[in-house]
Amino acid sequence: MHTILVLGGYGFFGGRICHALASNKHIQLFIAGRDGLKAQQFAVQLGLNPAQGIAIDAHAPLLAQRLMELNIQTVIHTAGPFQGQDYSVARAAIEAGANYIDLADGRDFVAGIDALNESACRRKVLVTSGASSLPALSSAVVDRYLPRFSRLDSIQHGIGSGARAPGLATMRGVFGYCGKPFSRLMGGQWRSVCGWLDLRRYRFPSPVGARLLGNCDVPDLVLFPKRYSSVHTVTFQAGFASSLGHLAVWLCAQLVRLRLVSSLVSLVKPLHTISSWMEAFVSDKGAMFVALEGLGLDKQPLKLTWHLVAAQNHGPYIPCGAAIALAHKLSRGDKLPHGAMPCMGLLSVEDYLAALQNYDIQELPA
Numbered sequence: 001m002h003t004i005l006v007l008g009g010y011g012f013f014g015g016r017i018c019h020a021l022a023s024n025k026h027i028q029l030f031i032a033g034r035d036g037l038k039a040q041q042f043a044v045q046l047g048l049n050p051a052q053g054i055a056i057d058a059h060a061p062l063l064a065q066r067l068m069e070l071n072i073q074t075v076i077h078t079a080g081p082f083q084g085q086d087y088s089v090a091r092a093a094i095e096a097g098a099n100y101i102d103l104a105d106g107r108d109f110v111a112g113i114d115a116l117n118e119s120a121c122r123r124k125v126l127v128t129s130g131a132s133s134l135p136a137l138s139s140a141v142v143d144r145y146l147p148r149f150s151r152l153d154s155i156q157h158g159i160g161s162g163a164r165a166p167g168l169a170t171m172r173g174v175f176g177y178c179g180k181p182f183s184r185l186m187g188g189q190w191r192s193v194c195g196w197l198d199l200r201r202y203r204f205p206s207p208v209g210a211r212l213l214g215n216c217d218v219p220d221l222v223l224f225p226k227r228y229s230s231v232h233t234v235t236f237q238a239g240f241a242s243s244l245g246h247l248a249v250w251l252c253a254q255l256v257r258l259r260l261v262s263s264l265v266s267l268v269k270p271l272h273t274i275s276s277w278m279e280a281f282v283s284d285k286g287a288m289f290v291a292l293e294g295l296g297l298d299k300q301p302l303k304l305t306w307h308l309v310a311a312q313n314h315g316p317y318i319p320c321g322a323a324i325a326l327a328h329k330l331s332r333g334d335k336l337p338h339g340a341m342p343c344m345g346l347l348s349v350e351d352y353l354a355a356l357q358n359y360d361i362q363e364l365p366a
Contacts, residue, residue, distance in 0.1 A: 001028045003070070004076060005030040005070065005074070007058045007077045008078035009030070009039060009078070010042040013103055015042065016317055018046060020320065022047065029046075030072070031048075033079070034056075041053065064092040064095035064096045067093065073098055075101070076101045076103075076323050077089050078103050080103070080173055081106070082102065084106075087113070090113070093127070103320070105134060105170075110343075113128070113129035114339075117340040120338060120339050125338060127341070128326070128341055128346060132323075135220045135224070135344050136343040137322065138220055139223070139227065140351075140352055145292055145306070149292070149296060149297075151295045152231055152293075154292070155228070158202060160202070160240075160287050162315040171268045171271065172265055175264040177217045178253045178256055179195055179196065179256025180263075182194075185221070187233060194215065195215055195216065196252075197214055197253050197254070198237070199212060200213050201213075202289070205287070211239045211287075212239045212243050212246040214250060216237060223342055223344065227344060245278065249264075279313075285311045287310065288307065288318070290305070291306075292366075305366055306366045308361065308364070309362050317359045320356075324356075325351045326343075
């Protein structure tokens with residue numbers, strides 16, 4: 001039995017991961033969060049022993065000792081937002097001799113995880129950050145198609161969400177940079193852009209259709225230029241199922257850019273409530289694309305575009321795929337590297353999507 005503890009285990013993403021792992025007979029699963037009663041109730045809901053739901057504060061000073069008492073072998077950290085967090089949970093996991101996986105989407109957080117590499121190697125554990133759609137799945141897509149290029153010049157990718165509103169923590173992270181500047185590589189130069197601006201319309205395959213997209217600050221923007229040395233342009237944009245909702249966020253981003261509003265973080269709770277109310281009236285379908293441009297093996301211009309389409313509001317399972325796939329690998333005893341690293345090169349596209357096979361999620365290869 002491989003013992004896994006999911007922090008934030010009854011939350012938006014943590015609950016989905018626990019649901020996927022609860023049926024694996026090779027995993028002893030602990031659902032952890034600040035509210036022990038909620039954790040116990042969710043454990044019972046999943047058919048587990050109520051004792052497998054426990055109260056744990058992710059940032060408690062004695063976290064490592066608690067992990068050792070429970071003989072935890074892997075920690076999956078889903079309790080965001082990760083923007084502004086330190087690596088205390090990862091350090092506690094390393095001290096306890098446990099692997100560590102998180103779903104972080106914070107650019108600096110994911111890119112900086114290799115600061116723990118020496119201690120993770122010394123304890124012979126895997127520590128990986130960004131085990132989510134970005135950069136785990138996005139980099140796996142690029143790695144799959146890279147052999148078709150003699151030179152890869154550009155990676156442009158994006159996500160159009162379905163109706164289901166993400167958790168409050170995710171929304172705080174996403175709206176924290178709304179209207180605020182960040183840098184991305186464009187034409188070989190690092191240029192400043194603002195979050196949720198540069199409005200564009202992207203047409204996803206049917207049945208998703210056209211969606212409005214805006215700039216997002218994600219780990220890929222800094223990780224991809226290092227991983228793919230010939231690339232001179234990396235962009236990422238995202239959008240909402242409701243065009244009206246997206247335009248409202250775009251307008252708010254303009255107000256922040258003009259310094260008429262300092263931040264949208266204080267509005268996250270009412271925006272989350274409004275998003276939840278609107279779920280019944282907007283599309284339950286979402287999608288992701290990765291567009292690659294460069295020179296093919298024949299030295300002629302080559303452009304490839306990969307898509308992933310989700311229906312029935314199953315899109316929120318996609319960010320959970322990497323953690324689920326890695327957990328299954330660890331429970332089987334598959335060989336994974338020791339050390340601390342962003343979640344790139346650990347999973348193939350096939351590995352990732354195999355973890356999502358029970359959901360209405362379809363790949364449209366390039």
